[in-house]
Amino acid sequence: MEILEAYDSTGSYRAAAELAGCSHHTVKAHVVARGQGRPVGTPVPRDRVTDEFMDKITELVIRSGGKIRADKVHERLVMLGYQGSERSTRRGVAEAKQIQERAGRRVHRPWIAEPGLWLQYDYGDGPVVAGAKTVLFIAWVAFSRFRVVIPLRDKTLASVFMVLDRTFRLIGGIPAYVLTDNEKTVTTMHVAGVPVRNRDTVSFAKYYGTTVLTCQPADPASKGGVERSVQIAKADLVPMATNLLDAYDSFADLETACQEFMAVVNGKEHRVTKRRPIDLVDQELEGMHPVPDRAHTIAFGLSRKVPVNTPMVAFESGQYSVPHTLMGCEVFVRVQGLADGEQIVIVAPGADGVREVARHGRARPGTPAIDDSHFPTDATRKVPGVYAIRAKNRDEEAFLAIGHGAHEWLREAAAAGASRMRQKMVEAVVLSRLHGREDVDQALGTAAAYGRFATGDVASLLAHRVSDQPGRSAGENASLAQGTAGWQAIGTDPVDGTGRGGVA
Template sequence: MEILEAFDTTGSYRAAAELAGCSHHTVKAHVQARDRGRPVATPTRRERVTDAYMDKVIELVTRSGGRIRADKVHQRLVKLGYPGSERSTRRAVAEAKRTHEKAGRRVHRPWVAEPGLWLQYDYGDGPVVAGVKTVLFIAWLAFSRFRVVIPLRDKTLPSVFMALDRTFRLIGGIPTYVLTDNEKTVTTMHIAGVPVRNRDTVSFAKYYGATVLTCEPADPASKGGVERSVQIAKADLVPTATNLLHGYDSFAELEAACQAFMTEVNGKEHRVTKRRPIDLVDDERSVMHAVPGRAHTIAFGLSRKVPTNTPMVAFESGQYSVPHALMGSEVFVRVQGVADGEQIVIVAPGSDGFEEVARHGRARPGSPKINDRHFPTDATQKVPGVYAIRAKNQDEEEFLAIGHGAHEWLREAAAVGASRMRQKMTEAVALSRLHGGDVVDEALGTAAAYGRFATGDVASLLVNRVDAHARSADEESSLAQGTGGWQAMGNQRVSADGGEV
């Protein structure tokens, strides 16, 4: 503006240049640009050696989908008589690729979600637990941004149904639409671009009153909200070098970590809505329909009743343990996998829907599969020959109250068939009252160890019992005169008159 003002004042290119402190050529260029109605101080495009061949460059880039290399374009242009350098060709190809990218770029229109309509779910690779890779099931409500993360051991149809049922119960309602990928559990094939639904999934959706939809194949942008939720969940739950998390010792520990993650992310203010998802989800529940009281069991397996006294279920000529808390309740058993990978999966209803409670290898008839964690810590294992000692009357109770030695005496005496055992037990009780329970208990233990079960053996052991506090004299503290006098015996000497000395 100073240049133009100087020229308007002087009317001379050189005079204006002296006032503005620049070249008179610069003054001339600015004045001519203004007179022609073009932007002032903007560079003008000069003719390039590639201009005559630009149509061919655009054709090659378009045919290759923007993948062709500049050196290959240059070789073809040279055959057409192109006189320019490869550097000029590279510039032309780069410009053509930018134009091609802009032409094919998708234009996203913001999606305004309504409450209670959309639930999206996807999967992420979970951590390795006990040498087995897990799967993270992540669900996301589009309106409230409420997230649900459930760890799974696999992505089979029953596991997905179980996770969806738990998701509905955690949310407290069922949305109108459920959007996901084209997994085999949802879409069996595509015909003319139309997805063919899995019949079990259709039955599941009808039961819960929801419509299952799938996004376009290889198009994660159509459900970008849950894709981002998968990234966040994996970053916080899967041990990596970026978060320095320790591994999980058990599947229950992973479930607890997922629950803590849900509590954290749903309780924080979302950057888009500026509200907490846990608060917005109430607005969604008001328009959702209720969750059925009983879960859909189409793919969970065969129903089995757990006995009231043994946490074991029978399935296909085998027996499998379940957590003892399920005694007397209903569970569902199914087979998963084939050959060496065949497993028996047991699921049961809980407060938040169905969940997997046990997983075993195939059991052979007569050889049950037992998980020790399924039994209480005080559960006794029945072993032949090991009998639980319990008093049935007052005499037995008084005898067993003597101590551990009395228990051992009873076991050993019964094992060898000792006679008059009840009379001997009564005598031991009388001796304990006379001499004290500790010494009699020790005598009974000694009798059991050495197999002395005759009448009077316990009393004899008491009489000959060596006091624990008795002391014996050693060579230094003994009152004996020594053994020197004994050495003279047999060494008689004869005197001069013939007598012994």
């Protein structure tokens, strides 16, 4: 504005330049731009060498769907008489691609979800646990942004139904619609663009009173909420360089980590709603219907009743262990995989839904498949030949109090069928009071090790132990004889009235 004001005052380019402190060419450019009605200071477009060929460049970009490279475009233009450089061609191709991208860019309209209507779920690659790859099931309730993350060992139909039942129970209700991808567990095929539903999934949805929908193929944007939840869950739960997370020792550790993750994300204020998802769940439940008490078991397998005293179930001529806490309960057994990868999967319903409780390889008839973790600790197990030593009276209590050697003597003497064991135990207690518990305990341990269970054997071993102690012995520098002071006093008179004197 100072340049234009100076020009208006002087009417000369050079005089205005001297007043404004710039070149007279700059003054002229500003004045001409003002006269043409253009913004002052904007660059003047110049002719480019690619202008005559922009239609061809745009045609090649559109035909290739924006995939063609600039060097290939340059080769085509040279054949048409193009005289410009490859650098100019690259600029023209970049401009054409940008225009084509803007023209075909998808416009998203904000989706306003209603409470209790929509649940979206998807899967993410989980960490490797004990050499086996896992899967993360992520569900997202649209209105409250409440997230559910549950680890799975596979994406089979039974596992999907099991985890959906658990999800409904974690939320506390069932939404009207469940949206997911076109997995084979949901959509078997497409006919004229229409998805054909899996019949088992239809039966599952009818049982729970919901409708399972799928998004358009290759269109993750139609369920962007759960897609973002998958990214966040993988970033926090899968060990990688960005989070420096250690590997999981067991599948149970991964389940614990998922529960902790849900507690954090659902208890944090969401950036869109400005409220915690856990606080909005009650509003979601107003539009949901309750979950049935019994889970739908269409794909869980065959029903089996666990005996009340043995945590084993029979399936196809084999026996398989389950956690002892399920004794007397109902479980479902099914086969998964083929050939060497065949596995027996056992699931059980609970208060929080159906969950997998055991997974075994195929067992042979007569050789049960047993997981030691399914049974109580060794302290409560009844194993033939292993007997817990417990005192039943005072004499036994006094004998066992001698020490570890007394316990070993009791086991070995009983196994050897020793006679008069109670009398020998009382004698050992008496010896311990005379010689100390430590020596008698070692004597009893020695007797147990060498099978010395006769009457007097413990006393004999104890006497040998006492006699085996190192004693005094004469040597070149020491003598056991007394001194000669007594010999010198022989034949002397008493020296005082004490009565001490020599021997007459």
